[in-house]
Structures are given as C-alpha cells and as structure tokens.
Amino acid sequence: MSEKIQEEILGLINKSSFKQCYIRLAQLQKQFPNALYFKILETYVKFKQSPSKFDYIKLLDEPFGLNGTKITGDTRSLEFLHNFFVELGKYDEALHVYERGNFKFPSYELSYHWFSKALEDSNYNQMSKASLQLAKYCDSGNLPKRVYYFWNAISTLAVVRFQESTLPEPKKIILARLARQSLLDLKPFENVQEIIAYCLVLDELFPQSKDISEEIVEIAFVNFDTSVNLYLKNFILKHAKLLNSPQKLFEVCSKLIEKGLDDYELIINLIDASYKLSTPQEEVKHWIDKNLGDSRNTRLARLKIDIVYTSSVSESSLSYYLSKYHNKPCCSIDLNHYAGYINTDMFKNVMAKYDPDDKDLIHHCNILELKLVECDSVTDYIKFSETLSKKSITDYSSCSKFVLEIVKNICQETNPDLKDILLCITILEKYQIKDPHNFGTMCWLVVLYMYLGLVPDAYFHFSNLKIKNVQTDSMDYMIFTRFSTLFPNKQSEFYSKTFHEHNNLYDVSLANIPKYIQVAFERNSYSKILGMLEMRDKLMKSYTRWIKTLENLQFSRLCNDKRGNLLQKLHGDWRSLEMTENLSFSDNRDFSILDNNIARFLNRDGILEYVNLNENSILLALTRELIIEALPNGEKTEQVSALLEKLPSDNFEEHLNNNLTEVESMSFQIFFEIYENNGKELGNLISKLMEIPINTKKNWKISHTYLTKIATLKTLDSLKRIKDKEVQKLIKNSLKELRGCCDDIFKEYSNTLVQAFEELHNGKYSSLLKELGSKPESIKNIKNSLLSIQKNVRNL
Amino acid sequence: MTTLQPFEPIDLFKANNVNLDILTENFPLEFYFEYMIIWPDLFFKSLEMTVDPECKHNISGYMMAKTEGKTTEWHTHITAVTVAPRFRRISLASKLCNTLETMTDVMPHEVNFIDLFVKCNNQLAIKLYEKLGYSVFRRVVGYYNSSKDGYPDTLKKVDDNKDAFDMRKAMARDKNRSVRPDGRNHKCYPHDVRF
Numbered sequence: 008m009s010e011k012i013q014e015e016i017l018g019l020i021n022k023s024s025f026k027q028c029y030i031r032l033a034q035l036q037k038q039f040p041n042a043l044y045f046k047i048l049e050t051y052v053k054f055k056q057s058p059s060k061f062d063y064i065k066l067l068d069e070p071f072g073l074n075g076t077k078i079t080g081d082t083r084s085l086e087f088l089h090n091f092f093v094e095l096g097k098y099d100e101a102l103h104v105y106e107r108g109n110f111k112f113p114s115y116e117l118s119y120h121w122f123s124k125a126l127e128d129s130n131y132n133q134m135s136k137a138s139l140q141l142a143k144y145c146d147s148g149n150l151p152k153r154v155y156y157f158w159n160a161i162s163t164l165a166v167v168r169f170q171e172s173t174l175p176e177p178k179k180i181i182l183a184r185l186a187r188q189s190l191l192d193l194k195p196f197e198n199v200q201e202i203i204a205y206c207l208v209l210d211e212l213f214p215q216s217k218d219i220s221e222e223i224v225e226i227a228f229v230n231f232d233t234s235v236n237l238y239l240k241n242f243i244l245k246h247a248k249l250l251n252s253p254q255k256l257f258e259v260c261s262k263l264i265e266k267g268l269d270d271y272e273l274i275i276n277l278i279d280a281s282y283k284l285s286t287p288q289e290e291v292k293h294w295i296d297k298n299l300g301d302s303r304n305t306r307l308a309r310l311k312i313d314i315v316y317t318s319s320v321s322e323s324s325l326s327y328y329l330s331k332y333h334n335k336p337c338c339s340i341d342l343n344h345y346a347g348y349i350n351t352d353m354f355k356n357v358m359a360k361y362d363p364d365d366k367d368l369i370h371h372c373n374i375l376e377l378k379l380v381e382c383d384s385v386t387d388y389i390k391f392s393e394t395l396s397k398k399s400i401t402d403y404s405s406c407s408k409f410v411l412e413i414v415k416n417i418c419q420e421t422n423p424d425l426k427d428i429l430l431c432i433t434i435l436e437k438y439q440i441k442d443p444h445n446f447g448t449m450c451w452l453v454v455l456y457m458y459l460g461l462v463p464d465a466y467f468h469f470s471n472l473k474i475k476n477v478q479t480d481s482m483d484y485m486i487f488t489r490f491s492t493l494f495p496n497k498q499s500e501f502y503s504k505t506f507h508e509h510n511n512l513y514d515v516s517l518a519n520i521p522k523y524i525q526v527a528f529e530r531n532s533y534s535k536i537l538g539m540l541e542m543r544d545k546l547m548k549s550y551t552r553w554i555k556t557l558e559n560l561q562f563s564r565l566c567n568d569k570r571g572n573l574l575q576k577l578h579g580d581w582r583s584l585e586m587t588e589n590l591s592f593s594d595n596r597d598f599s600i601l602d603n604n605i606a607r608f609l610n611r612d613g614i615l616e617y618v619n620l621n622e623n624s625i626l627l628a629l630t631r632e633l634i635i636e637a638l639p640n641g642e643k644t645e646q647v648s649a650l651l652e653k654l655p656s657d658n659f660e661e662h663l664n665n666n667l668t669e670v671e672s673m674s675f676q677i678f679f680e681i682y683e684n685n686g687k688e689l690g691n692l693i694s695k696l697m698e699i700p701i702n703t704k705k706n707w708k709i710s711h712t713y714l715t716k717i718a719t720l721k722t723l724d725s726l727k728r729i730k731d732k733e734v735q736k737l738i739k740n741s742l743k744e745l746r747g748c749c750d751d752i753f754k755e756y757s758n759t760l761v762q763a764f765e766e767l768h769n770g771k772y773s774s775l776l777k778e779l780g781s782k783p784e785s786i787k788n789i790k791n792s793l794l795s796i797q798k799n800v801r802n803l
Numbered sequence: 804m805t806t807l808q809p810f811e812p813i814d815l816f817k818a819n820n821v822n823l824d825i826l827t828e829n830f831p832l833e834f835y836f837e838y839m840i841i842w843p844d845l846f847f848k849s850l851e852m853t854v855d856p857e858c859k860h861n862i863s864g865y866m867m868a869k870t871e872g873k874t875t876e877w878h879t880h881i882t883a884v885t886v887a888p889r890f891r892r893i894s895l896a897s898k899l900c901n902t903l904e905t906m907t908d909v910m911p912h913e914v915n916f917i918d919l920f921v922k923c924n925n926q927l928a929i930k931l932y933e934k935l936g937y938s939v940f941r942r943v944v945g946y947y948n949s950s951k952d953g954y955p956d957t958l959k960k961v962d963d964n965k966d967a968f969d970m971r972k973a974m975a976r977d978k979n980r981s982v983r984p985d986g987r988n989h990k991c992y993p994h995d996v997r998f
Binding site for chain 1: 805911
C-alpha cells in the first residue's frame with residue numbers, strides 16, 4: 008500500500024499538483040495519525056514545492072539529522088528518509104537514520120537494510136558497523152552468526168583499500184585488531200574463502216612483519232595439502248619471499264609446483280632460492296624438468312637459471328627455447344625481457360639457424376620485434392602477402408604488423424595530410440578483405456575514418472568488431488567521443504541502436520552490481536568482493552560513461568529537446584560519485600588495442616586528438632552542462648561553485664585551451680560569462696566564437712567546430728534570460744549565417760577529399776599502392792558518407 | 804612467462820586482446836559475476852609477466868568453469884577457455900585445462916569428471932581435447948541451434964555445424980564411467996545436458 012501511496016504522491020509532485028498532495032497527505036495522516044512516514048512525505052512535498060525556501064535545518068536536520076530528535080525503525084520511512092537526504096547531498100545523514108534506528112529498535116531485518124543501503128551508497132565504514140550489528144543476532148536470518156564477522160572484515164578491508172582518507176590512523180588500528188580477533192575467535196576456518204579473508208586481513212590491515220608473514224605462510228600453506236587455490240598461492244609466495252629464508256621459499260615453491268602448478272612466478276622464485284642455497288645449476292634444471300616437463304615456462308626457465316648463475320644467457324639455453332618457439336608470436340615478448348643478457352651476435356646466429364631462408368612470417372616478425380634486423384614494412388609485406396591467401400579465415404595474419412607499421416608511421420605526424428590518410432584507408436580496406444577478422448587493423452580503420460569526420464564509415468567497421476557488454480566501456484571511446492558534434496543523428500543506428508544498447512552496461516549492469524555484491528557476501532565469496540567493489544567504482548567513474556552522458560546532453564541542446572530526465576540522471580550519477588569519498592574519474596579506455604605507445608598519436612592535431620579527453624575535460628563539460636541548467640533561474644548553485652573552485656583562477660583560459668578544443672573553449676567561456684557576469688561580454692564572446700574558422704583543418708574539426716557553434720547559439724537562443732535586443736539579434740544572425748554557409752563548407756571539404764584521392768592515383772603513392780596491390784577504389788563511398796553528414800548537420 | 808592468477812572483475816577491462824576475437828563470446832557482466840560468486844576459484848587467467856602491466860594486454864588467456872551435477876554426475880564443466888591470438892599454439896589452453904583439473908580433482912571439489920561442449924565440426928579443438936585426455940561421451944543434437952532453427956524434434960537429423968560433442972575426461976574416482984569408445988553414436992537432446 009505504502010508503495011502505491013508514495014507513487015501517487017511522487018506523481019502529483021511531478022505534475023506540480025502540490026495542493027492535491029497536501030490534501031491527500033492530510034487524509035492519510037488523519038487515517039494514520041501515528042505514522043511518521045506520511046509526515047516525512049509531507050516534508051518532502053514542501054521541499055519539492057520550493058527547494059530554495061525549504062527550511063532544511065528545522066524540517067529535516069533537527070528531527071532526523073545527525074543529532075536529530077526523532078528515531079524510527081520503520082523500514083519504508085527509513086528508506087524514504089535515506090533517499091531524501093541523498094537528494095540533498097547529505098550522505099552521512101542518509102545512513103545515520105539507519106544507524107540510530109538500529110540502536111533504538113534493534114532487529115536483524117533493520118541491520119540487514121542498513122548494511123544493504125551502505126553497500127548501495129559505497130559507504131564501507133557503515134557496512135563495517137552494520138555487519139557487527141548483524142553479528143549480534145544468533146538465530147535470525149538464514150546465515151550463521153560467524154559469517155557476519157567475515158562481512159565485517161571485508162568491509163574494513165574495503166575502507167582501508169578504497170576510502171583510507173576517511174579513516175584516522177588510531178581508528179584503523181582498532182578496526183584492524185577487531186577484524187583479526189573476531190576471525191581468530193572463529194577458528195578453525197571452515198573453507199578456503201574464510202582462510203583467504205583472514206589472510207587479506209593480515210596482509211592489508213597490518214604492517215609488514217616477520218610474524219605476520221609466518222602466520223600467513225603457515226595457514227595458507229597447510230591448505231595445499233588437500234587443495235589448490237591461486238589466491239593462497241599468491242599469499243604464500245609473497246610472504247615466503249618477505250621471510251627472507253631461501254629454505255622456506257624453496258620449500259613452498261617446490262611444493263606448489265609439485266602440486267601441478269606450471270607458474271613462472273613460482274619457477275623464478277624457486278631458481279632464486281636454489282641459487283641462494285648453493286644448489287648446483289644442473290640440479291635445478293633437472294628438478295624443473297622432472298617436475299614440470301617440457302613447457303614454454305620450463306624452456307624459459309633455462310634462460311633465467313643462466314642469468315641467476317652466470318649473469319648471461321648461454322647458447323644452449325637460447326637454442327633450447329628457440330628450437331620450439333622461434334616461430335611463435337610469443338617469442339619476441341618472452342625474449343625481449345632477457346635481451347640485455349643475450350649476446351646480440353649469438354642471438355642473430357641462433358635465430359637464423361631456425362629459418363635460414365627467412366621464409367617464415369612469424370619468425371620474421373619476431374626478429375623484427377627483437378630488433379635483430381631493420382624493418383622495411385613495404386618490402387616485408389610484399390614478401391609475405393601471399394601467406395594471406397593460405398591462412399584459415401578465423402586466423403589472424405602477422406602481415407597486419409607490416410601494414411600497421413606503414414599506417415602508424417604516417418599517422419604519428421601532426422596534421423597528417425589528407426592524401427596520407429586516404430592512403431592508409433586504402434591500404435587497410437584492402438588488407439581487411441584478406442584478413443577480415445583482424446581487430447587491430449579494423450580499429451585503425453575506425454580511427455582513420457573518425458579523423459576525417461566520416462562517422463558512418465567508422466561505425467561500419469566498429470559494428471564489425473561486435474563490441475558488447477563490458478567491452479563497450481573500454482572501446483566506445485572510439486566512436487562516441489564528441490559524437491554530439493561529429494554525428495548527432497537520432498535516426499541512425501549509430502545512435503538509436505548502438506548508443507542506447509551500449510548504455511545498458513551502466514543503466515542495467517552497473518545498477519545490478521550492489522545486488523550481486525550482496526549475494527557474494529551471502530555466498531561467502533570473500534575473495535571476489537573487493538574486486539567487485541573496485542569494478543563498480545571504475546564503472547561509476549568511467550570516462551566513457553561520463554563522456555557519453557555529457558555528449559548526450561549537448562546533443563539534446565542541439566536538438567532543442569527537453570533535458571529534464573537526462574539532468575535528473577546526471578545529478579543522481581554525480582551524487583553516487585560524491586558518496587565514494589573520492590571525486591575522480593576512471594580511464595578504462597583501451598588504447599593498447601591501437602598501440603602500446605599511444606601518447607604519440609594523442610597530441611593536438613594528431614590522429615587521435617578527437618579522443619584526447621582527460622579528467623579536466625570531463626569536469627569542464629560537466630560544469631558547462633550544470634551552468635546551462637542553472638542559467639534560466641539566474642541563480643548560482645553550490646554544485647557549480649564547488650566545481651568552479653577546482654578550476655585554476657589565474658590561468659583559466661590556458662586551462663580551457665589545454666583541455667578543450669578551441670571552439671569548445673569559447674563555448675564554455677560564453678556560458679561561464681552569463682553565469683558569472685550576467686553576460687556583460689556576451690556580444691563580444693559570440694563574435695569571437697563566430698571568428699573561429701570552420702574549415703582550416705580538413706578533418707573531423709569541420710563538423711565539430713560547426714556543430715559546437717550551432718549548439719552554443721541554439722542554447723543561447725532558447726535562454727529567456729538574455730534580454731539585450733542587440734545580443735538576441737546577434738545570436739539569430741549568427742545562426743542564420745552559419746546555416747547559410749553549411750552546404751558550402753561541406754562541398755568544399757568534399758572537393759578537397761576528391762582532389763586528395765585523385766592525387767593518390769598519380770603521385771608518389773600510386774607506385775606504392777601498386778606494389779602493395781592496393782588499388783584505390785572509387786571515392787564515391789566517402790563522398791556519400793560526407794553527404795549524409797552534411798544533410799544531417801544542415802537540418803540542425 | 805606465464806603465471807596463473809585469479810581472474811578479477813576489473814580484468815574484464817583489460818581482456819580486449821582476448822575477447823575481441825570472432826570466436827570468443829562476450830557475456831553480460833552479470834554472467835561473469837555469477838561465476839566469480841559461485842565458483843570463485845574456477846575463474847582464472849594466464850598472465851604474461853613480461854608484458855608491461857601499464858599496457859592493458861598482459862592477460863594471455865582465461866578459464867571459466869563451474870561444478871555441477873549430483874552423485875556420479877558430479878563434475879566440472881568448462882564454460883569458456885580462451886587464449887589471445889598472440890599466445891596461441893603454445894599449449895596455453897592445455898595449461899589452463901590442466902590447472903583446472905589439478906584444482907578440481909582435489910578438495911573441496913573432488914569431481915568425477917570434467918566435461919565441455921565443442922562444435923562437431925571444430926576438428927582443431929576436438930584434437931586438442933583428445934590430446935588432453937578427453938573423449939566424446941555423446942552427441943548433443945541441436946545444441947548450437949539458433950532461435951530460428953528451433954528446438955530439435957528428432958535425434959535422427961544431425962548437423963556438424965549445429966550439434967555439439969559432450970567431451971569428458973574421467974578422474975580416477977570416476978572409474979571410467981564417463982568414457983565410452985562409441986560416444987559419438989550416443990545422441991541426446993540439449994535438455995539432457997542440463998544439471
């Protein structure tokens with residue numbers, strides 16, 4: 008019933024039918040005079056009716072705040088109060104109502120709610136408190152009492168690992184001792200997860216010491232008599248090393264290896280320990296071979312043994328490894344690590360022995376990556392290209408290495424020539440036909456098309472990558488960064504399907520995570536809980552998530568759409584971030600898929616400038632949207648003030664220019680000027696915005712500059728606050744001027760592309776393309792793609 | 804230079820070099836979490852110690868498995884074993900399978916056998932598993948049917964591209980109950996392989 012009533016009242020609030028709200032609530036209060044819930048609902052109605060006039064201290068803080076006089080144990084009232092306080096940014100108060108409720112009306116159910124809410128709010132301190140409260144109930148709930156002490160230990164670990172700043176040192180010491188003692192009292196531990204939880208407590212909550220390490224090794228090691236667990240392996244290894252006893256280290260490593268773990272970390276520690284114990288080199292080799300047999304790890308172990316015993320790799324050990332792995336793609340990764348210990352001439356000779364005619368593609372790639380020969384990507388590609396027709400379709404060819412080398416060499420220039428970009432596209436498009444599933448080359452095609460602003464073409468290849476679920480967070484940056492000013496097309500599959508489908512990761516999966524963590528607690532999966540909390544934090548703070556949210560808001564402004572729901576969600580998401588006690592963003596984007604040294608492509612006017620956003624850029628975009636939200640009221644908000652305080656005051660413009668494009672920077676200054684100075688300089692700033700050239704750079708910046716200007720002007724045009732007739736006229740004229748030149752801008756760009764494409768046929772590249780067998784196709788597709796963008800842009 | 808490590812939730816951000824593969828399934832986050840919660844020790848990865856951890860791609864492969872069934876059918880099921888292209892053909896999948904066997908042959912699991920499903924036309928994978936000691940126990944007709952194909956209504960119609968082999972490897976305690984030389988001739992429906 009209460010849910011229905013709440014729904015009814017909230018519905019009336021949404022319709023601003025406050026009078027009806029009060030009538031309905033008066034009826035309910037008459038019917039249930041002692042129900043606190045309806046009084047709280049009434050307070051909420053007062054707040055929603057007039058947030059600025061709401062007397063927070065008197066109506067909410069005094070009765071329910073940290074020193075409040077009213078305490079309730081009613082879960083629906085507590086939940087409503089919690090959400091009310093959260094909406095007001097009073098996060099401590101939000102959970103404090105549960106804490107107080109628990110002490111006055113103690114029950115298992117209430118403590119459980121408290122713990123769940125604390126988990127939802129990422130408040131690990133409160134989880135720690137609530138779990139101890141739960142442990143007081145012997146027979147309530149479905150779980151034995153002992154599990155709640157483990158919940159407490161994991162919660163304390165979460166505070167220390169993720170929110171240490173909230174924990175004064177003396178309190179940390181007390182909580183650590185409490186967690187340890189509580190678990191010790193539960194001995195013997197009943198399963199591996201309990202042992203892992205106890206080891207985590209010792210490992211992370213106490214300073215390193217011999218006693219701690221000995222205890223961890225002992226408790227974890229004995230478990231290996233009957234079972235095998237990788238978490239315990241890590242504890243044993245870490246602490247056996249800290250004990251500084253080669254004897255112990257050898258004992259644990261040998262036992263774990265004998266259990267069947269072919270693990271290089273164990274092997275190298277066993278070698279180190281053996282050396283310190285003066286075990287003869289041959290004996291160590293023999294031991295490893297006997298216990299692990301022939302594997303990549305054991306062959307590599309020979310190199311490690313040589314290095315430890317003689318400081319250099321012998322020819323026999325190198326040959327032993329290379330005889331099996333010279334033509335495996337892992338070879339260069341493995342050997343580059345030890346390259347400093349291998350004589351280069353010997354290296355070259357041994358390597359050459361296994362492929363004297365240099366006919367093996369992977370062998371050749373390895374000698375390139377090991378820097379044993381100079382690379383000539385074109386020659387290499389030509390030499391090995393026939394292997395492409397012989398490979399299985401689902402295999403990836405190492406020929407992509409040569410092709411990508413050519414592309415990357417060209418793309419690392421700033422302001423790469425259009426002709427060069429078209430050359431790269433031609434080469435990669437042709438390559439893709441022969442190696443259709445190669446995701447490295449496909450990702451580069453996405454980047455190249457995005458650089459040209461040809462989003463539909465980029466999207467075509469991006470779709471072929473079949474990115475979904477959690478992958479979207481690390482990969483969506485490729486096509487959705489700055490999408491509102493590159494391809495704001497509501498009808499396209501790009502937006503109507505992919506954008507929304509990919510947001511399910513945040514809207515559905517992220518929202519589900521607390522429930523899953525709760526289940527992890529209940530199923531005693533202690534080893535995974537801290538990782539799940541970390542995952543949730545990284546998703547909440549994800550660059551991609553925030554970039555997409557803020558771009559979507561700008562897109563709505565560009566379309567003159569209502570933004571109420573988007574803004575409401577933005578505020579909710581921001582509050583979730585604030586609750587984590589660490590206001591920052593998490594860069595989960597995977598650039599390694601493009602290159603291991605991505606910085607060279609990210610600079611201004613570089614091929615990847617369009618994705619070059621950082622924490623400052625996101626904060627600026629967030630500030631911009633919150634400023635725009637605040638502008639109609641003409642009032643400054645605490646939230647914006649707090650964000651503006653984070654900006655440097657002395658070199659404000661420089662800060663903008665370093666973190667935004669030129670047009671984004673000017674757009675920000677315009678809204679900031681209205682917010683801060685009531686738009687005194689608005690006319691001047693609009694003129695400056697209009698002065699920014701649109702087509703100096705022949706690439707994505709054409710759409711970006713044009714559409715950022717349009718978005719800015721359309722937003723200004725919708726602001727009733729701007730009363731100055733001259734400025735109003737300037738805005739309208741500027742919009743008209745921009746729209747008037749749209750077709751010409753895109754036609755000119757199209758002509759430039761055609762011209763650059765024709766030069767590919769005639770210039771120095773024609774012979775290169777001929778050599779590579781990559782005849783340029785028609786420019787028709789590119790022209791059509793640009794035309795579709797032009798049509799889309801023209802209508803905005 | 805491979806070390807065996809537990810698969811952590813945030814590893815999902817770093818596994819594109821493994822998961823962008825055309826033949827590798829990318830599950831919803833909740834599915835991965837389910838495995839981490841219910842079988843926390845049976846989801847693990849091979850980590851390359853020589854790849855700079857700053858580079859996101861130091862995971863060379865991973866194993867996702869579970870335990871299920873009752874009494875003599877109590878077993879380990881391999882849900883996914885996958886290796887990054889860069890680390891293929893160096894027996895890494897075998898290493899992951901062997902490690903799983905090491906872990907589930909002992910306490911607390913002590914399973915009778917390990918099983919997995921493989922498309923009947925995936926000769927390469929079938930050979931690999933046979934090398935590791937697995938053999939075909941039965942043919943699951945229509946296991947890979949799409950919704951368009953519908954549920955199989957007969958066991959007589961076989962299709963190598965739609966059917967799966969249920970391959971098993973028996974542990975010592977199974978006393979070879981899960982091995983039969985004529986496994987390929989035993990057919991069953993997809994619902995028969997639900998535990």
